[in-house]
Amino acid sequence: MKKNTKIKRIIFALIIILFAIATACLVQVRSGQAIVITRFGDPTRVLITPGLNWRLPIPFESTTAIDLRLRTTSSGLHDVGTKDGLRIIMQAYIIWQVEPNTESILQFLRAIPGNFDEEVTKQIRTFAGSALETTASGYKLENLVNTNINDIQLIDFESHLQKQLEQSLLKTYGIKIVKVGIERLTLPSVTLNATVERMKAERETIATERTAEGKQQAAEIRSQAEKEARIMVADANIKAAEINAQSIAKAAAIYGDAYAKSPELYTFLRSLDTLNNVINTNTRIILRTDSAPFKVLIDGPSTLFIPSKNNQGGENE
Numbered sequence: 001m002k003k004n005t006k007i008k009r010i011i012f013a014l015i016i017i018l019f020a021i022a023t024a025c026l027v028q029v030r031s032g033q034a035i036v037i038t039r040f041g042d043p044t045r046v047l048i049t050p051g052l053n054w055r056l057p058i059p060f061e062s063t064t065a066i067d068l069r070l071r072t073t074s075s076g077l078h079d080v081g082t083k084d085g086l087r088i089i090m091q092a093y094i095i096w097q098v099e100p101n102t103e104s105i106l107q108f109l110r111a112i113p114g115n116f117d118e119e120v121t122k123q124i125r126t127f128a129g130s131a132l133e134t135t136a137s138g139y140k141l142e143n144l145v146n147t148n149i150n151d152i153q154l155i156d157f158e159s160h161l162q163k164q165l166e167q168s169l170l171k172t173y174g175i176k177i178v179k180v181g182i183e184r185l186t187l188p189s190v191t192l193n194a195t196v197e198r199m200k201a202e203r204e205t206i207a208t209e210r211t212a213e214g215k216q217q218a219a220e221i222r223s224q225a226e227k228e229a230r231i232m233v234a235d236a237n238i239k240a241a242e243i244n245a246q247s248i249a250k251a252a253a254i255y256g257d258a259y260a261k262s263p264e265l266y267t268f269l270r271s272l273d274t275l276n277n278v279i280n281t282n283t284r285i286i287l288r289t290d291s292a293p294f295k296v297l298i299d300g301p302s303t304l305f306i307p308s309k310n311n312q313g314g315e316n317e
Contacts (some may be wrong), residue, residue, distance in 0.1 A: 027053050032069040034098070037061050043109065046102040046128050053193060066105050066116075070097050070178060073121050075128035077184070086194065088141065091134055091184035092161065096126055096175050104174030111173045115150040123173065124165075131164040144185060 029035050029045070035047040039061050046052050048068075055061045061252040082088060098108045135157060136144075143153040164179035169175040182222045259266040 025054050025057050027055050027063050029053060033065070034066040034068055034100065036064045036066060036109055038064065038103060043106055046105050046138045048100055048102075048105075056303055064109065064132065066098055068098055068100050068105075070095055072096075073128075074123045074131065074183060078106060078132050079188070080133045082136055082141045083138060084140045084142075086141045087186075088136065088144070089187050089188060090136065090182060092132060092158075093181055093183045094165065096124065096169070096177050096180040099170075099174055099176045104170075104176075107174035120173070120175070124169065124175075125163055127168050131161055131168070131207045135161045135164060145187070156183060176312070183264060258270055 025036070027035055029047045029050050029052075031050045033050075035053070036043050037045040037047065037055050040059075044061070045055075055063065073094045073096065075090075077089050077091050079087055079089055098104060112123070114146070137155055139153060142151055144157065146152050150250065158181055162177055165180060166177045169177060184295070215239070
């Protein structure tokens with residue numbers, strides 16, 4: 001009885017030992033993760049497919065987990081120079097991941113020793129700062145900051161920045177750059193003042209050009225209006241002269257007809273018209289009464305249109 005109990009205990013202990021050995025030899029690969037199996041520090045296998053795999057227990061083989069998921073790193077603020085000699089402060093974000101293939105994973109493992117997160121962030125920031133400086137030198141400030149959307153080339157700037165980072169990080173660390181964008185863009189006080197002054201000068205130049213164009217158009221309109229006015233006045237003067245000439249001719253004809261019919265009456269009426277034009281309520285004139293045109297006031301109209309005695313006698317006869 002005691003012998004059977006002892007055998008059971010040994011079997012149970014062996015099962016526990018075998019289970020512990022099996023557990024130590026099992027390695028689980030999670031989704032979005034790669035496991036690098038090293039034998040005495042030398043990488044032997046790279047496990048990418050999620051699931052369980054076998055390995056030799058420690059210290060023969062050990063594992064290192066590599067995160068294959070998308071990750072984001074900020075470049076931090078960098079003071080860079082533009083093509084037109086101005087300084088700007090830029091900050092970019094970088095979305096990256098380790099390429100899910102054996103070569104890139106092993107390259108990343110060899111290039112980033114120790115703490116992966118801190119070291120890779122540090123390296124990416126270093127490369128991003130250098131790439132920002134190089135890329136910004138090919139663009140003017142007006143291509144990055146402008147009220148006119150047609151002049152902004154920010155998308156092209158981000159594309160060039162991403163290409164520079166891709167070449168450096170993939171070749172050196174096996175890191176794939178998925179997306180690069182400008183997270184922040186601001187101006188130092190010196191650049192801001194210079195930009196404001198330049199924008200002010202540009203607006204003043206535009207205002208001067210518009211004012212000159214307006215004055216030119218106003219002068220053309222005024223000249224055209226004066227020309228048309230002179231033509232209209234000349235036409236009106238011609239018509240007025242024609243009408244006046246016709247009226248004078250008609251008046252002369254009327255006067256001539258009236259004079260032909262009764263010269264004495266015509267002379268009398270014309271004298272009265274002259275008196276009416278010359279004398280008003282405030283006029284004082286001292287003239288001899290026997291002088292024209294006042295002679296008619298003394299002589300009266302009898303000599304003008306009262307029949308003479310001879311004519312009267314003839315009629316009586």
